[in-house]
Amino acid sequence: MKISHLIRRDFLTINPFYGINAIKKELLKRTALVVKDENQFYGVLTTNDLVTNPKVLVIDCLSIKNMVDCGQSVQEVLSEMKITNTDVLPISEDGKFIGLVFRNELYNYLSEYNLELETIIEERTQELKSALETKDLMFSIIAHDLRSPFNSILGFTDILKRNLRNYEVEKLEKFIYEMNTQAKKTYSLLDNLLSWSKNQSGKLAFNLSHCDIGKISDEVIEQLKETAQMKNITIKSFYPEGLSINADKNMLEVILRNLISNAIKFTYNNGLVEVYSIEIGDFIEVTVSDNGIGVDDEDKIKIFTINDNKTKIGTANEKGSGLGLVVCKDFVEKHHGKIWVENNKDKGSLFKFTLPIS
Numbered sequence: 001m002k003i004s005h006l007i008r009r010d011f012l013t014i015n016p017f018y019g020i021n022a023i024k025k026e027l028l029k030r031t032a033l034v035v036k037d038e039n040q041f042y043g044v045l046t047t048n049d050l051v052t053n054p055k056v057l058v059i060d061c062l063s064i065k066n067m068v069d070c071g072q073s074v075q076e077v078l079s080e081m082k083i084t085n086t087d088v089l090p091i092s093e094d095g096k097f098i099g100l101v102f103r104n105e106l107y108n109y110l111s112e113y114n115l116e117l118e119t120i121i122e123e124r125t126q127e128l129k130s131a132l133e134t135k136d137l138m139f140s141i142i143a144h145d146l147r148s149p150f151n152s153i154l155g156f157t158d159i160l161k162r163n164l165r166n167y168e169v170e171k172l173e174k175f176i177y178e179m180n181t182q183a184k185k186t187y188s189l190l191d192n193l194l195s196w197s198k199n200q201s202g203k204l205a206f207n208l209s210h211c212d213i214g215k216i217s218d219e220v221i222e223q224l225k226e227t228a229q230m231k232n233i234t235i236k237s238f239y240p241e242g243l244s245i246n247a248d249k250n251m252l253e254v255i256l257r258n259l260i261s262n263a264i265k266f267t268y269n270n271g272l273v274e275v276y277s278i279e280i281g282d283f284i285e286v287t288v289s290d291n292g293i294g295v296d297d298e299d300k301i302k303i304f305t306i307n308d309n310k311t312k313i314g315t316a317n318e319k320g321s322g323l324g325l326v327v328c329k330d331f332v333e334k335h336h337g338k339i340w341v342e343n344n345k346d347k348g349s350l351f352k353f354t355l356p357i358s
């Protein structure tokens with residue numbers, strides 16, 4: 001920490017042969033005056049000089065205060081002040097006087113600097129703690145949530161390997177169907193995990209483009225149609241023609257896919273899931289409605305946080321990591337929108353999110 005930016009250059013200069021009484025009032029106001037004439041720098045006069053060396057002329061009152069170079073550090077200058085027992089020192093550059101530094105200002109700077117350092121250290125500590133928690137969570141998900149579907153796939157392939165020639169086509173189709181289902185679940189989990197970890201580290205690309213919200217909703221619904229058909233769940237979507245938004249298309253698809261997947265997961269057989277989008281002022285509000293098991297009031301905030309999130313089993317014993325809604329919240333907030341859940345007036349849940357139109 002150099003003193004160069006702490007040098008006071010707004011000093012008052014007095015002639016060395018002035019009488020003390022003539023400059024005493026100004027000295028008391030400024031605490032230090034620079035003593036020099038056109039050709040020579042003599043020193044710095046302080047209030048302490050008047051006490052320790054009371055004389056008639058300014059030059060006779062001066063005590064020795066060595067000039068210090070502007071390239072020296074704050075600590076070095078404070079050390080010099082301690083040795084010479086002074087609160088102010090003259091500063092030079094290339095051997096020429098350029099200004100003053102004061103002890104109290106140096107201490108204030110150090111205090112502010114240390115406070116800033118403490119704040120930075122605290123922020124870095126929290127970031128490190130968060131990074132470690134993220135790492136632990138990722139390993140937990142990999143170890144637990146990914147292990148289960150892989151075990152299922154390995155189990156099915158092992159059975160098929162041993163009995164391929166003995167099973168009828170219908171039984172083979174059933175095994176292949178189950179393997180495909182588990183593979184899709186695994187892919188969805190990996191996709192969420194990758195998206196979330198990239199977003200946490202700031203490495204996820206964010207590319208805004210013109211998006212037709214109705215078209216994207218229908219595309220996502222089409223992707224999930226087979227999953228819904230397994231439980232005989234009907235999915236409907238409603239939106240005004242041409243309703244568009246400036247958003248990251250990939251993120252928007254991830255948000256809708258997770259919300260609709262959750263609605264299917266927690267809706268009973270023969271249930272109904274509806275997706276509708278409306279324009280409200282400068283925002284578009286998207287709602288994913290279901291008539292499933294609903295969300296308890298105490299869980300309505302927890303389900304969007306990574307630390308307090310506890311996963312629930314779906315109505316057909318579907319398992320999950322609880323990461324999907326966390327990703328949704330991250331992506332919605334990246335667009336400066338909001339996401340929340342309400343109770344459906346009949347039964348089930350209304351998951352809503354808003355995104356600014358532009």
